[in-house]
Amino acid sequence: MTKKKMFLRMITASLLRRRSRMLIALLSIAIGATILSGLVTIYYDVPRQMGAQFRSYGANMILLAKDGEKLTTDSLREALAFIPEEQLVGATPYHYIRLDMTSRLQSFTTAGTDFAEAQKISPYFSVEGEYPQADKEILVGREIADTIGVKVGSYIQLTFRPSVTVNENASDDWVPGAKLSGSAEGFNAGIVVVEAELDAEGKIESISIDASSQTPEIGGQVESDKNFQTRFIGKTLPITLGEDVDAVSGATVSSQAVVDALNNARSIVKGAAAAERSGYYSVAGILVTGGEEESYVYMKLGELEDCQPPPCGFLQMIAAFLWITPEL
Secondary structure (H helix, E strand, O other): HHHHHHHHHHHHHHHHOOOHHHHHHHHHHHHHHHHHHHHHHHHHHHHEEEEEHHHOOOOEEEEOOOOOOOOHHHHEEEOOOOOOOEEEEEEEEEEEEEEOOOOEEEEEEEEOOHHHHHHOOOOOOEEEEEEOOOEEEEEEEHHHHHHHHOOOOEEEOOOOEEHHOOOOOHHHHOOOOOOOEEEEEEEEHHEEEEEEEEEEOOOOOOOEOOOOOOOOOOOHHHHHHHHHHHOOOOOOOOOEOOOOOOOOOOHHHHHHHHHHHHOOOOOOOOOOOHOOOOEEEEEEEEEEOHHHHHHHEEEEHHOOOOOOOOOOEEEEEEEEEOOOOOOO
């Protein structure tokens, strides 16, 4: 009998003679793995569930502008003046706009706020890292962080691109011979960028589409399918999908993004200043709430005050206060 066979025979005999001990050891390992799995679940899920429960209470007051009107910081201060100072727990404005991450052709809703007051309003917020303190620091929601693959300490480039959020007076730039550039949100929040040139009659003479943010085999066809691009040649802006041009089969969202980008398109010369409004921001923390806040990027309110041209996003005030019943 060889040494190998002898060794295997000894091991097998040992296990058979001590079956009860072996079963106890395996049971112990299974119990330990189950407990470890439960602890991991508690560690990750409980904070999210608690945050979702706390969110259901909400703030005492949310101030929004009337339809067709704008809310200003002065009007917010006037509204807060009606709440006794000793009863006010905290109040902070949220200024929402869309910012582009140019390196990934992604667009996100970005909120400018006062982080010190925001912590009073939403003490249940869980932050991996810390709240932004210095300039050019941002707080990124967990959903966005997972999408673009950033972590605490990462740097991302964000660009103020009014053409995505503002579609007013774009036709002023649709003059004969103009070179236009526009962008719009496509599938999965990816940005589709379109450049076009108008002929002497103001009709589209040439078009270039960047849809690298879309799925290559579906949405990416709006860029690779030359037949789709030729459908725009000779058309006059604005364009309606399904009437002026047909969508790429199976890629309606991306096709609509191309049309929206064209209808948003502005003169490249006039839009150069807006395109230069970008900067690198450091991720100070990752926000985990279990709610929709995880799909936003947050920065200091002052970082967004120079957004041009107006109107730019919208402003709201969230306030929490204590109602104190006087003694009878």
